[in-house]
Amino acid sequence: MPRRKHYRPTTRLVHGPEHSSKWDFSHHVTPPLSSSTTYRLDSARRGSRGFSEYGLRHSEIGEQPVYIYDRLDEPTRAILEDELANAEGGECCVTFASGMAAISAALGSILMPGDEIVAHPMLYGCTHSLFTNWYPRRNFGVHRVDMNDIDAVRAVVNDRTRVLYFESPTNPTLELIDIAALRALADEVNADRPEDRKLLVYIDNTFATPFCQRPLEHGADVVLHSLTKNLGGFGTEIGGAAVIPESMLTPMMMYRKDFGAILGSKSAWAIMVYGLPTLPLRLKRQQYTARKVARWLEDQDCVARCVYPGLESFSQAELAQRQLRDFDGDFAPGNMIYFTLDPKRVNAIRFADTIAHDAYSITLAVSLGHTKTLMEMPETMTHSVYGTPGEASIRLSIGLESPKDIIADLESALDAVKRG
Ligand SMILES: Cc1ncc(COP(=O)(O)O)c(C=O)c1O
Incomplete structure (x- = not known):
């Protein structure tokens, strides 16, 4: 053996x-x-x-x-x-x-x-x-x-x-x-x-x-x-x-x-x-895409805050570098992105509804770590038990689609609902 x-x-x-x-x-x-x-x-x-x-x-x-x-x-x-x-x-x-x-x-x-x-x-x-x-x-x-x-x-x-x-x-x-x-x-x-x-x-x-x-x-x-x-x-x-x-x-x-x-x-x-056999392959691809999507979101005027451990702006960058390491020792910030929209520019509910109706590469659904990119709104969905609706944030779990398609779907949904 x-x-x-x-x-x-x-x-x-x-x-x-x-x-x-x-x-x-x-x-x-x-x-x-x-x-x-x-x-x-x-x-x-x-x-x-x-x-x-x-x-x-x-x-x-x-x-x-x-x-x-x-x-x-x-x-x-x-x-x-x-x-x-x-x-x-x-x-x-x-x-x-x-x-x-x-x-x-x-x-x-x-x-x-x-x-x-x-x-x-x-x-x-x-x-x-x-x-x-x-x-x-x-x-x-x-x-x-x-x-x-x-x-x-x-x-x-x-x-x-x-x-x-x-x-x-x-x-x-x-x-x-x-x-x-x-x-x-x-x-x-x-x-x-x-x-x-x-x-x-x-x-x-x-x-x-x-x-x-x-x-x-x-x-x-x-x-x-x-x-x-x-x-x-x-x-x-x-x-x-x-x-x-x-x-x-x-x-x-x-x-x-x-x-x-x-x-x-x-x-x-x-x-x-x-x-298990496909875990490293999927996560490497998801991370590659998540980095691109997070960078793109961060640059949008209507995005108030974008959190992704692989962004230079991530507030706990030193801890991220220390703890998030893959099997080969490379930095591994994962496939999850969290962001909020500026309510003066975009209504988050309308944005989510537009994704649900028009986006092919992003599915409005709870859960995460899927081959498909999933989007949900924690305050009213997975975390509604906290009972603090406050800011309408968005959680994105990046899947295996082309990053260009995910960004294009986000862009057209934001364009469709931007105020003024
Ligand atoms: C961080 C975390 N822990 C635990 C769970 C519960 O897992 P399950 O739905 O398999 O019971 C979830 C589900 O979303 C989760 O996100």
Whole structure:
């Protein structure tokens, strides 16, 4: 067997493992898709072994685990988990039915009533809703503090605080959070905490993907993903993943088994066979286009503000250069753009409606990390739960179209709705 360790991540995403700790498929070129809800047990002893070993690290139980029932564990999903852990440089990965299922499990499996988390104010709308609508009912405390203000974070951390939680880049405003600075704070706090009460650094890495940023290298403990976005890449599968330290594997597997939000094997297979091998290729192309589109938007009189980590004007340029690096070490600012229009010159709703009706290369739709360029209005769509309509901003997820077409569609929509 060739030793994979010497190959670069881009190559490993194409070839994946030829064998996983959970399934030997060394004679397949494309990994197999298993689809069986339940598994034959040769003996009562095998059945009981399957249950008693469930959720243990595979190295602890030998090469071939005993499969029992799809909701407990399943080999296709398990290969994807090995690949995702590998891509992030982590110890283990557990996948879920959606990004939200991964987030709620990664938190729900460790928090006890009375525990607290500290979270950045700006988050994906449903994560904000989880923290504001559901966590108070579970008696989980949530402090919302600017995570780049380390003194402010330190001031709210107490003995009950278990998690520092953020996205970087944030959805939708593309703020970056300094992961290494939060690691240093967590280490300070953990100096006199027991192992089972350590303060953990959680990051939702959905916007960057492991291609643009590997947060474990900067000191994060847990990396969360919506696989629905660029990791799946084609807009056909919903899924989520948590890359975790080995110490969290058993509670996460138990939580997934009992709350039941598993990733279906067919979705796991599609993400593994189509999404992961093409991730670097898609993101490189999307980034190339995003740079051009962001530069063009920035130059328009009617654009009040254009945020893209690859622009010279990006306010956290030093942090962007430090954290957003691809597998080859090149700067990787991603495919997301956030901008606002000058309300005196353009009505943003009319602009969005014009895109929806007339643009071929841009689709008015939520979600992101798709082959198609998607545009949405966070205040009234993905982030409407914040309830602050304020400025009508626009989030663009750049796809694989020609940059010239995307710019031409933006230009004609702006021309059509410009006042005066
Ligand atoms: C940053 C971020 N995290 C999590 C999610 C939730 O993912 P899913 O829709 O797969 O549950 C989203 C969805 O848009 C997101 O943008």
